[in-house]
Amino acid sequence: MKDNRLLLLGILEVMENAVLENNRDVFFNKFYQIRNMRADSATPELVGTFKRLLLKAIAEFNKNNSFNTIVSSIISLSYGLIPTDKLDTDLLKILNDCVELPDTRIKANALTAVCEFDPNSELFKEHINSKFNRIAAEAIIAEGKKGLSTKIFDKLREFFGSSNPFFVASGIYAVGQLMDYYRESFSRSENMFQSDFDFFIKKITVFSSHPHEMVRKRALQTKKLIESEKKSA
Incomplete structure (x- = not known):
C-alpha cells in the first residue's frame, strides 16, 4: 500500500512538471495511468x-x-x-471556485466533484437551467441525488423533448445516473417515482434507434446499464 502511495505521489509530481512545461503528451500519459484509480485512503x-x-x-x-x-x-x-473524509476545506473551496471558471468542461467536472464531496451543497440549484447541457445535467443529477421531485422529472422531460441532440443525450445520461443511484429502492419496489422512470426507459428504447449518433450511443449504453441492473436485482 505504501509503495502504491509513493507511486501515485510520483505520478502527480510528474504531471505537475508537465503542466509547467506545457508537455501534454507526458501529462495525459500519466493521467490515463491513474484515471480509473479508486483510493480508500489518502495522506495529507x-x-x-x-x-x-x-x-x-x-x-x-x-x-x-x-x-x-x-x-x-x-x-x-x-x-x-481522495476519499470524502480526507478532503480538506481548502480543496473543496478550490473545486467550488472552479465552477465559476469560464469553461463549460471545467464547470461540469467541478460540479461532479462537488456533488461527490459536498452532496448537500446549494450550488447545484444555480445551474439546473444552464444553457450548457453538461452543466445542467450534472446539476440535475446532484439535486436528484438529494431527493427526487416532480421538478427534477419536469426538467428531464425538457431534455428528452429538446431539438438539441446534446441535451437529449445529456438527459439520457442523467436518467441512467439517477436510476443507478436509486437501484436498491427499485429492486424493493419502494420508489414512488417508478412510473416516471418507466416513461424514460421507454423513451430511451426509442432513442436507441435515433438518427443522431451521439443520442443513439448514449441510449444504447444506458439501456445496457438498465438491463444489467434488472438482471442483478
Whole structure:
C-alpha cells in the first residue's frame, strides 16, 4: 500500500512538471495511468500534492484557456484519488471556485466533484437551467441525488423533448445516473417515482434507434446499464 502511495505521489509530481512545461503528451500519459484509480485512503501529503497540481493548472488556464482540458482532467481525478473524509476545506473551496471558471468542461467536472464531496451543497440549484447541457445535467443529477421531485422529472422531460441532440443525450445520461443511484429502492419496489422512470426507459428504447449518433450511443449504453441492473436485482 505504501509503495502504491509513493507511486501515485510520483505520478502527480510528474504531471505537475508537465503542466509547467506545457508537455501534454507526458501529462495525459500519466493521467490515463491513474484515471480509473479508486483510493480508500489518502495522506495529507497526497492531498497537498493534488491541490498544488490543480492550482498550478488553474494558474496556467488563467493565462491560456487551452489548458481547459488539463484542468478538467485533474478535477475528474479528485473523487477517485481522495476519499470524502480526507478532503480538506481548502480543496473543496478550490473545486467550488472552479465552477465559476469560464469553461463549460471545467464547470461540469467541478460540479461532479462537488456533488461527490459536498452532496448537500446549494450550488447545484444555480445551474439546473444552464444553457450548457453538461452543466445542467450534472446539476440535475446532484439535486436528484438529494431527493427526487416532480421538478427534477419536469426538467428531464425538457431534455428528452429538446431539438438539441446534446441535451437529449445529456438527459439520457442523467436518467441512467439517477436510476443507478436509486437501484436498491427499485429492486424493493419502494420508489414512488417508478412510473416516471418507466416513461424514460421507454423513451430511451426509442432513442436507441435515433438518427443522431451521439443520442443513439448514449441510449444504447444506458439501456445496457438498465438491463444489467434488472438482471442483478
